Amino acid sequence: MYSSLEELKKHPVFYYFSEISNIPRGSGNEKAISDYLLYFAKQRNLEVIQDEALNIIIKKPAVTGYEDIPAVIIQGHMDMVCEKNKESLHDFEKDPLQLRIVGDMLYATDTTLGADNGIAVAYALALLDSDDIPHPALEVVITTEEETNMRGAFAVDPACLDGEIFINIDSEEDNKLLVSGAGGIKATQILTITWQEAPENAVGYRISIRGLKGGHSGMSIHKGRGNANKIIGRLLYDLSSAFPYFIQEINGGSAVNAIPREADVTILLQSSEIGQLENKIQEWNQVLKNELRASDPDIYVKLEKIPLDCTKVFSEQTMNKAITFLMLIPNGIQSMSMEIEGLVESSTNIGVVTTIDKELLFESDIRSSVKSLKDNIRNQMKLMADTLDCQFTTDCNYPEWPYQPHSNIRRLFEKVYKDRHGTDIELIAVHAGFECGIFVEKLPGIDAISIGPDIYDVHTPNEHLNIPSTLNNWRYFLSVLKEMNTFKFEEHNETAIEEAEEVS
Template identity: 45%
Template sequence: MNRVLAEIDYKNIFKYFEEISAIPRGSGNMQAISAYLVNFAKEHNIEYIQDEVLNVIMIKEATSGYENAPSVILQGHMDMVCEKESWCNHDFEKEGLELVIDGDYIRANGTTLGGDDGVAVAYALAILSDNTLKHPRLEVIITTDEETGMDGIIGLDTTNLKAKYMLNLDSEDEGVILCSSAGGLGGTVTLPLQYEDVVDGEGILSIAISELQGGHSGAEIHKNRTNANVMLGRILMQLGKSKEYALADMQGGNKHNAIPREAVAKIVVAAACIEEIKKKVEDIAEDIKKELLASEPDAKVEVTICKDSIGKKIKKECTDKIIYMLVTAPYGVLVMSSDIEGLVESSVNMGILRVVNDKMEFHYSVRSSINSYKHYVSDRLALLAKSIGADYLMDGEYPAWEYRKESKFRDLLTDVFKKQYNYEPVVTAIHAGLECGIISEKMEDLDIVAIGPDMADIHTPKERLCISSTKRVYDYVIAVLEAIL
């Protein structure tokens, strides 16, 4: 393997990051990466468990002098969100990532990087392979399918775990110690579609939105980033006020937990008016783009006359219902926290829009640190679905990770941080969902905090991992382990 990261390697962190980056590990494709972790454990004579859902637990006993220290879980997930640029032909099912060093950052060519949460895996392997370190008993937990519903951590058996502390390594801001995170659920609205034939004298227009920033639907939902699906619904609503059309097809986004960057619709219009309607859509799009100059400076809307032959179109009644759902369903930040300044309390993201088996599917990701409000938002989606004759299914629910008023582990991390960095860390909560809430329900007395190095634009092809921050945070983790006595 041609080691792109060899020149920047530090204590084997980037060696292992590059090795796992060579393995396809999108959510749902966990066999190879799970097997890699098992082979690592075997090669290093480390006790391991691989369970039915392919989670891997690796246990390394305490070093001399730490036999009576509280055991520590190091935890992260092995899967990654697979997003790519429209020009990129990368096959996430079969191909490893093409890593690029870009100044003080690592990125991937045209795709997501998988720093979320590959850096946790790299940290854990670097620690486990280094026999010079001082540490208490380590229980390393690397879970599967975190990004698509936390199935791995839900299926984890914690019976044989002894840890009193857990360090989750799934955060993206150096200098921030997380102590709470939102819970969430998925909601899917399914609308049966009725069609009619396209007749002579009708033409097809394609409306394609691209070049939006996108981002993590929890960690970046407050950054005023435009959802391509919602924007497309707005354009079509505006068009319908003065022009007649029918939908032929519509799709956008492919991950419930990523803000969609792209969406496209094909509409059927009278051929005699096609140029006029094309101009109307372009005018509507220009007005919206002017609104977005500060938040989405690269937004692109392309309107083209299609030469494709389409035999059927969605009936107007169904077209109206689709647009109604897109523009009236709750979206974005719904409530800000009253307890922590600047923290989002509740939000919803319309992540995936697609036609499957003559049904339009709307996939939503709901997040909230308040369980009752999370269900309230889900109930609103269900009520909207009912109003248009659609079905609603709630799934993938996971609990919030609740704040502990007293935390010896949090205090220890704060003290070690001040010694290493010479300033106070930020101790706060995050709106993104973490696995901490689920494992805290399984191990009620477990004292948990979450940290991580600087990353940007996760869940997008612009994702990047800061090299210098990754090194500093690794040294911080080692210092924390040494301080546990």
């Protein structure tokens, strides 16, 4: 469809997507992109708020004929997950993304694309910049730090918003309406490292897990993909039964909400044990190729001799505790929904393991559409930390987004879709955290929905965006806005409100 980026950028959505791709916007590094959005609004004389969390709220008045329609909040987040291939020299703190087209897909070279959630920002800017798109009053809310702790959404002052309809653009499946999402919490277990002197005449080796696909810890958790941190734990446990060795450091994963694709451990051992180590690595390559032949056929374990640059190693007690953590920490699907076929109800992902000076950190992403089950997984992890005499902290405890039985905006999206395609659109609930839950809590009575184009391999360097789907979803979105002046918005009656409360 599009043979070059220059041709693609002639469309306003992709023009703005390209513009923001030039601005570093990893979670916690949003000042530049927030300032860009602030400048954009001021240049167009639009009302704009930049709060202390660097969230941006831009307001645009209704066009003629749409003044009496309830204001619409359009919401997404400006930050992205920063994952790259090991060999990539890309610096997410300063380098622009290198966009490229392959067929109908848009990629970034060796890095995440940031379509999650740059596409929401691009849609919003294209809409705000237009003077010929019919729409009611708009309140565009672009938040920060969604990918790490949703601190931006939590910080939004609800008094700044008047909208009654909420359209989130952070879904990743075209031709579907997202109507419910999971809540979540980040759990961190901290093991204090006791160091001891490295043994004399020891040699150093780095063992690396490579070739895994990874993926979003919510959207891809059901795909059975290997978790590099769990795999390195299994390997270390097996080695400990074969010959003596010492650990210098363990590091795996780079984002708590991404299934870790890579992990490394540095071990020391005597020269006489090298042959056994090499044999074990060969065995594990065969084991993992067999176990993950369907989900991760390219997995491999790499063994590399390295020079020793440290005279300290984990004590035996620290080493045993670290391996115990990696072996026993809950990971993967914990329960499936009995109400929605195929929907993961609860899960956890041990996303990051980091050796820092005197501490070994284990960071997990817990998700559930049922609060009590989310709390239960948290309690399991706390009990494990207590048993192994570790610190335990939690962060980013965000609420579930319950299904709303009565929804005007859902009815409108359904009507427009059927008018366009002659068939009913699919309603879905997903096992992922959405800022919708936070805003539904903040804004009682808000009518929420989530849409988005097809995005694949999110939170990995293979992330790619379907270009025709993006354009189709954009036209669908605009058709909904256009039809708002003829659609009959019904008031919520008491029965509907009671039903919603029962479901939640």
